[in-house]
Amino acid sequence: MRALLQRVTEASVKVDGEVIGEIGEGLLILICAMDGDEDAKSAQLAAKISKLRIFKDEDGKMNRSILDIGGSALIVSQFTLAADTSRGNRPGFSYAAHPDEGERLYELFKKDVAALGIPTACGKFGADMKVSLVNDGPVTIWMDV
Structure with a gap:
């Protein structure tokens, strides 16, 4: 799975x-x-993600996790993170899971995050979504597992 994390003050x-x-x-x-x-x-x-120390502590250092600060997660599916831009000018998406499997894993991921005690809000799989955020820092982290 691939994730792009953005530390936010709101989203x-x-x-x-x-x-x-x-x-x-x-x-x-x-x-x-x-x-x-x-x-x-x-x-x-x-x-x-739950343990990633990217939130500021009292000294202003990135030393606290989302669990430490009592933060929330807005989870949004985005198949374009699988873009292959190695050839031509049009990205390919063959590395993304098939939509049925992608949706199943998205739903599982939402449950896995919530099960860790992180309050979650979500987008809608496959929908045309408009995402708004205030990136804090800015801090943006790419993760693959």
Whole structure:
């Protein structure tokens, strides 16, 4: 699985002009299931994200996790994270999981994050979404498992 994390002070996602998910301080997690991903990768990625120390401590150093700060996660599916740009000018997406499998793994990832005690809000798989955020720092981290 592949994720792009953005540390945010706030984030929201709209579908058809309606806010369907929003958070305050925490992480916007753009997530993509890759071809061949297994269920264990979802739990592994969720656990790694929950412990990632990218939030500031009292000395201003990145030394606290989302769990430490009591932050939330906005989880948004984004198959374009699987883009292959190695040839030509049009990205290919053959590395992304098939949509049915991608959706199943997306739903599993949401459950895995919530099971760690992180309040979650979500986008809608396969929808045309409008994502708004205030990137704090900015801090943006790419993760593969």
